[in-house]
Amino acid sequence: MKNFKILVFGTFAAIFFNGCDVTPPFQVVQLQENARGITVARSTPYNCTVLGEVEGRSENNGYGANLQLMRDSAVNDAKNNAAYVIGEGKRAMINIVSEKAVCLLNGQRVDCSGNVIGYVQSYRINAQVFDCGIK
Template identity: 50%
Template sequence: MKKIRFIVFVCIVFAFSGCFSQPMFYATALHKEAVGVTIARSTPYNCTVLGEIEGRSDTELGAMGANLQTLRDSAINDAKNTASQVVGANKRIMLRVFNEMAICMQGNRPVNCTEREIGFIRSYRLNAQVFDCGQK
């Protein structure tokens, strides 16, 4: 009887162990076509402005591995992937980031935490201009 209770207890513990684990944050992977996309600090010369794009990264509250820098890097990868799809292959592409915003959850309300992480980080958004700088 004790053996059966022990087996039932172990089964219950294993069944509920997945409910209490923290989710993992997985950053957006950089596509092969987007590897050559560069970030410019100012408007590049001899390039054509194609428009604006948004890079974004979201996570679950309390996800392991999620911090301000990892979400920013993931949002940049998302922007580079989008830019490479917009411009096409065999082009030199540059992005100029002109707006960034990180959202953290403090209590039950979202707050801007672009400068420093306050509470649990929830998402990171950035807006960038896309430049076509000619053939590779």
């Protein structure tokens, strides 16, 4: 009987403590409807006007993220932010001017833009926004 009580107590303790450490999966920033037409240029586009810069960010507070997912999420965030700058009914582009990934390695935040060395914690993109005329 004593072993049975220990088994029951141990089972409940395991369920309780495992339930407290629930880490959500990484969620990619979703592209908003008004940002779907914004493209990424590899250089300064011709016949377009620079409107300014935007930042795209992606923070990892869960599991299942890798460098490419974090970058895609940051690009989506930059496009969403650019959509507010550009407004409705215009052709637009962004040109990424800088990127930086930050990893957590042995409790220290380190730049891991070139390769992943630890837990990918955040990704930031700075991009120029271009107005390329009316659609």
